[in-house]
Amino acid sequence: MSRIPLIAGNWKMYKTGPEAVETAMELAGLCSDVRDVEVMIAPTYLSLPLVAASIKDTDVKLGAQNLYFEKQGAFTGEVSADMIKAAGAEYVIIGHSERRQYFGETDSLVFKKIKSAIEAGLKPVLCIGETGKQKDEEKTFTVLDKQVSDGLKGFGLDELDDLVLAYEPVWAIGTGKTADTGQVNEVHQYLRSLLEKLFSKDFSHRTRILYGGSVKPENAKDLMGIEDVDGALVGGASLDANKFINIIKYNK
Ligand code: PGA
Numbered sequence: 001m002s003r004i005p006l007i008a009g010n011w012k013m014y015k016t017g018p019e020a021v022e023t024a025m026e027l028a029g030l031c032s033d034v035r036d037v038e039v040m041i042a043p044t045y046l047s048l049p050l051v052a053a054s055i056k057d058t059d060v061k062l063g064a065q066n067l068y069f070e071k072q073g074a075f076t077g078e079v080s081a082d083m084i085k086a087a088g089a090e091y092v093i094i095g096h097s098e099r100r101q102y103f104g105e106t107d108s109l110v111f112k113k114i115k116s117a118i119e120a121g122l123k124p125v126l127c128i129g130e131t132g133k134q135k136d137e138e139k140t141f142t143v144l145d146k147q148v149s150d151g152l153k154g155f156g157l158d159e160l161d162d163l164v165l166a167y168e169p170v171w172a173i174g175t176g177k178t179a180d181t182g183q184v185n186e187v188h189q190y191l192r193s194l195l196e197k198l199f200s201k202d203f204s205h206r207t208r209i210l211y212g213g214s215v216k217p218e219n220a221k222d223l224m225g226i227e228d229v230d231g232a233l234v235g236g237a238s239l240d241a242n243k244f245i246n247i248i249k250y251n252k
Contacts, residue, residue, distance in 0.1 A: 007231050045065075092113075
């Protein structure tokens with residue numbers, strides 16, 4: 001079964017609206033000859049409608065970095081899945097380690113967010129990953145097992161058609177340290193078998209599992225060459241269109 005790789009850029013809290021539009025348009029131009037790889041960028045909420053308009057007729061997809069699970073209401077400062085969808089996004093990143101670390105997001109909150117994303121017709125990118133301490137204590141698989149099980153438990157298979165999983169070891173995010181290919185391979189194989197155990201073989205085979213954490217043009221080919229790696233979630237190196245395109249074109 002072939003899984004089309006997804007290379008996603010998480011722009012975090014970088015770029016004003018005009019800056020985001022400029023990079024998005026530059027990237028879309030560079031991507032005009034990209035085939036067989038899906039490209040997505042996730043700017044801040046404020047830039048979503050602007051970037052949506054600027055990439056409208058291109059193959060570059062749009063994602064948000066977060067959402068709030070309620071449909072609407074007195075939740076000052078929050079943004080709902082429907083609002084994100086109406087702004088032109090197709091994807092939404094959920095449970096990023098920075099959200100878990102700085103904003104106290106728990107697996108049960110992540111579950112609610114995934115549910116509201118699915119209900120709004122957004123494709124959720126569920127981020128999971130162990131911290132450096134958890135890795136040193138050899139708890140990687142236990143942590144991942146809990147994040148995946150608690151984040152997804154209760155969903156029917158028909159609801160998870162568009163789910164993307166992103167394995168991002170926290171110690172590799174923004175640090176320049178990347179997990180070596182052997183480690184990545186082992187974890188991705190584990191995640192694939194976990195999806196099989198929790199859902200079904202067919203589901204585990206068709207669900208894309210991205211790798212994230214200091215992915216750069218220099219290491220993209222090796223990482224993307226791993227059988228169970230179906231793309232990348234890229235932070236720092238996605239901010240510059242010329243750098244990001246070299247990750248997107250890892251096979252060239
Ligand atoms: P990084 O971030 O590529 O800058 O390490 C990845 C991420 O946080 O998704």
